[in-house]
Amino acid sequence: MEFRILGPVEVRTPGAAPRALRRKPGQVLAVLAARCGKPVPVDRLLDLVWGDDPPPRARKSLQVHVSALRAEGVPVRHQDAGYLLAADPDQVDALRFRALAARAADVPDLAERRAAYARALDLWRGTPLAGAESEPLRAWLCAPLEAHHLAVQETAIGLDLVLGRNGEAVDALTPLVAEHPFAENLRYQLMTALLACGRRTEALAVFQDVRRTLADELGVHPNTRLRALYRDALGV
Structure with missing residues (x-):
């Protein structure tokens, strides 16, 4: 069962x-x-x-x-x-997800490690407890699960970038960036993938969008790493 x-x-x-x-x-x-x-x-x-x-x-x-x-x-x-x-x-799928993700981190071969993360991510079918959430359950269970899910996705996409799977990374990152507009690491990964695909104009647009979003909503600037990548993309 x-x-x-x-x-x-x-x-x-x-x-x-x-x-x-x-x-x-x-x-x-x-x-x-x-x-x-x-x-x-x-x-x-x-x-x-x-x-x-x-x-x-x-x-x-x-x-x-x-x-x-x-x-x-x-x-x-x-x-x-x-x-x-x-x-x-x-x-329990949530506990199996945590175990598989933990074991994946120890796989030495990068392609095999990426496949191991994929097996963990395949257990997700949508929002945890969809249709059965409550405020206490969201804070106690759902939010930590979603944070771990996002972290594993970022790690898996990072491996895609190392393995040269840049098109796949763009496809995975585009909806994630829309869902998490303040997540600067996702923006960094998307810009990196777009630049590797020769899509410089789109990469620059990603930076301009995150700069506006952070300024308008939080009153802050993009982090140092994002700004450095932007300068590199501009060639300055």
Whole structure:
């Protein structure tokens, strides 16, 4: 059985199509999956699923949602005044992503390392917990996962640049820059890839855009590395 939270919360049994979960059971499973094999106290579950203002019968509702998960075959156990997901961490896509990304960093051959990162990135199906987010879960679980996802993407694209896969890097970076307009390293990578492809005018436009964005929104200038790349592109 596989527990998937890197996208809509799903349970997948070998040989069967993934089963999407309703919002609240999905939130409960997401918390337990993120702490796979470790008990999560009931009070912590209530805080993460319902936030600061849980309904009067939140504890009873939690029991109902746990029962719904068990009816789906999810191995949830009651332990130490809390609940745990009695599964191997490798059955949780988010934990497998972290493990694969960590192992990829140690692969000596650059092309094989890039392929290893690709296997980790392939586990992502969209926004974590899509359709089942809550403010506490976003801060506790989703935001850290997304930050790690972006860091792995940047590392993988950096390998593309080293390996001379500049066109692929441009294709990957263009939507990422649009999604993260203040991420200066992404801009640096995109300018580098465009320059390597002989697309100097587009590379200069990337710098002009980030300069306007940073000035208008944050009142700051691009970092030293970006400015140096821009000067190099201008030939000055």
